Amino acid sequence: MHKTRSEASRTENNFSHFTLYYWKKYFIKATKVVVSSYVLILLNYRKREIAVGRLGKLTFPSGYFYYVGSARSGIHRVKRHFAKQKKKRWHIDYISSVMTIVGAVLTHLDECELASRFSRFQQIPHFGCSDCKCTSHLFYSPNLTLEFLST
Numbered sequence: 001m002h003k004t005r006s007e008a009s010r011t012e013n014n015f016s017h018f019t020l021y022y023w024k025k026y027f028i029k030a031t032k033v034v035v036s037s038y039v040l041i042l043l044n045y046r047k048r049e050i051a052v053g054r055l056g057k058l059t060f061p062s063g064y065f066y067y068v069g070s071a072r073s074g075i076h077r078v079k080r081h082f083a084k085q086k087k088k089r090w091h092i093d094y095i096s097s098v099m100t101i102v103g104a105v106l107t108h109l110d111e112c113e114l115a116s117r118f119s120r121f122q123q124i125p126h127f128g129c130s131d132c133k134c135t136s137h138l139f140y141s142p143n144l145t146l147e148f149l150s151t
Contacts, residue, residue: 037111038078039148040067040092042099052094055126063142065099067092067128068115071106078104091128091138105149111137117148 042065051057069092071077080086081096081104088094107114112134121139128137 035071035075035078035106036108037114038069038071038107039105039114040069040078040081040096041065041102041104041144042067042096043102043144044095044099048098050095050098052091052127053088055091058124058127060095060099061140061142063140064102064144065095065124066118066121066139066141066148067096068111068118068137068139069128070111075106078106095138102144105146114148120147 044060044062044065047059047061049057049059069077081092082101084097086093086097088097112132115129115134115137118139121141123136124138124140125136129135
């Protein structure tokens with residue numbers, strides 16, 4: 001069931017290359033922005049171990065995780081993350097069904113270029129980057145930050 005715009009809590013702010021969206025209760029509405037990649041922001045309330053496909057069991061501390069993904073095939077990739085029940089196809093599917101999704105940042109930047117903006121964050125090695133030369137597409141911070149928007 002989709003909520004109307006008035007029922008949803010959504011704020012929008014523009015930062016040069018980015019459009020920041022925040023949805024409560026997994027409401028998402030397609031945007032007219034040309035999107036190449038996105039950052040999915042997740043909150044992990046407590047330390048936990050999660051089996052992540054071929055990566056095996058990984059330990060995730062409490063705090064915020066930032067997943068960089070490609071949206072070249074469409075914004076439906078972002079919408080899919082907001083579903084709790086989904087087939088586990090990508091690394092992110094194993095944690096997005098357990099952690100709380102805070103929101104998503106959409107951008108026209110290339111996926112790997114966007115991932116490089118997280119150089120000061122702790123990386124989760126090999127996560128979400130099996131199709132590129134990046135060391136990771138999942139990053140950790142104990143606190144919520146949007147510093148990657150200005151770098």
